[in-house]
Amino acid sequence: MRDQGQKAAQTRLTLAELPTPLEYLERLSDHLGCEIWMKRDDLTGFAGGGNKVRKLEYLMAEAVAQGADTIVTSGALQSNHARQTAAAAAKLGLKSVLVLTEAVTGRSAAYENGGNLALDRLLGAEVIRLLHGSDSVGEQEAIVAGLTDAGRSVYVIPTGGSNLTGALGYANAAEELEVQLTERNLAPARIVTASGSSGTQAGLILGTDIPVLGISVSSSEAELAAKVGAIVTEGAKLARFAGAADRAITVDDRFVGAGYGQPSDAMLEALHTVGSLEAIFLDPVYTGKAMAGLFAHAREGRLTGPTVFLHTGGMPAIFAYDDVI
Numbered sequence: 001m002r003d004q005g006q007k008a009a010q011t012r013l014t015l016a017e018l019p020t021p022l023e024y025l026e027r028l029s030d031h032l033g034c035e036i037w038m039k040r041d042d043l044t045g046f047a048g049g050g051n052k053v054r055k056l057e058y059l060m061a062e063a064v065a066q067g068a069d070t071i072v073t074s075g076a077l078q079s080n081h082a083r084q085t086a087a088a089a090a091k092l093g094l095k096s097v098l099v100l101t102e103a104v105t106g107r108s109a110a111y112e113n114g115g116n117l118a119l120d121r122l123l124g125a126e127v128i129r130l131l132h133g134s135d136s137v138g139e140q141e142a143i144v145a146g147l148t149d150a151g152r153s154v155y156v157i158p159t160g161g162s163n164l165t166g167a168l169g170y171a172n173a174a175e176e177l178e179v180q181l182t183e184r185n186l187a188p189a190r191i192v193t194a195s196g197s198s199g200t201q202a203g204l205i206l207g208t209d210i211p212v213l214g215i216s217v218s219s220s221e222a223e224l225a226a227k228v229g230a231i232v233t234e235g236a237k238l239a240r241f242a243g244a245a246d247r248a249i250t251v252d253d254r255f256v257g258a259g260y261g262q263p264s265d266a267m268l269e270a271l272h273t274v275g276s277l278e279a280i281f282l283d284p285v286y287t288g289k290a291m292a293g294l295f296a297h298a299r300e301g302r303l304t305g306p307t308v309f310l311h312t313g314g315m316p317a318i319f320a321y322d323d324v325i
């Protein structure tokens with residue numbers, strides 16, 4: 001395990017445009033009465049940007065090193081991770097198979113075919129749709145077995161690219177942020193991020209001792225903290241991250257609303273406020289709910305000192321929520 005991690009730590013492709021900007025959000029800060037900075041990982045540049053690009057620099061390096069010709073990954077229909085994986089596969093000349101579950105019920109026609117799904121088609125991905133409530137693990141195993149039987153060499157990326165290899169992208173992002181903070185002589189009290197499959201939050205915790213507040217977009221606090229903790233524990237076995245073993249794992253699950261991908265009033269307020277004050281687009285599934293969490297913490301008087309909000313991307317999903325935006 002130790003050797004594998006260290007090997008992965010050394011192998012990385014270049015997909016993202018780095019460093020991403022760190023910006024002071026003056027009008028939003030005035031609006032909330034707090035000092036808010038934004039790390040613009042919506043601007044990682046590759047195929048629509050977003051946080052998965054940093055993870056894929058490590059995951060795809062591993063896939064190439066293993067001689068894979070086919071990448072299989074999974075997610076919801078509007079998965080940004082699946083779109084970015086399909087993009088990385090296209091760029092590297094690999095086949096991508098996206099196993100997408102209709103996990104978000106009651107959405108519009110645009111959700112079923114537009115947004116990220118339109119981009120997946122342009123990227124040449126094969127999309128396999130699973131019905132709500134299906135055994136996605138079993139179905140994916142059968143798909144991988146079928147591809148292998150057909151002579152393909154398959155590399156499977158977990159949902160959201162969230163394992164230690166993927167999280168290395170966010171340990172790096174944290175180190176990149178530290179350099180920008182030093183340049184500005186800035187010492188933030190916290191980083192706020194959307195947290196879904198947990199790799200982004202785990203990577204940040206490995207890479208910096210600045211407290212990280214993960215706003216859950218799907219799971220309960222206990223469930224998500226356990227997922228983050230598992231990656232942090234594994235990572236902390238590497239010499240590079242030895243200091244991370246005892247760092248706090250902080251999750252707030254009050255902003256999930258009716259469920260993953262389901263719109264909430266607080267999410268819509270965040271999208272409209274940040275759009276109209278800062279000309280920055282948040283997305284309905286992740287960053288909108290994370291920003292709703294930041295707003296609530298500001299109103300609860302908890303945001304003393306500077307806060308860095310990590311913008312993890314997701315813009316294409318806006319076009320799948322035209323019915324509520």
Ligand SMILES: *Cc1c(COP(=O)(O)O)cnc(C)c1O
Nearest residue numbers: 080196197198200286312313314
């Ligand atoms: C995947 C994703 C996240 C969550 O990152 P995890 O590493 O899965 O927790 C946040 N924002 C956007 C836009 C995403 O696509």
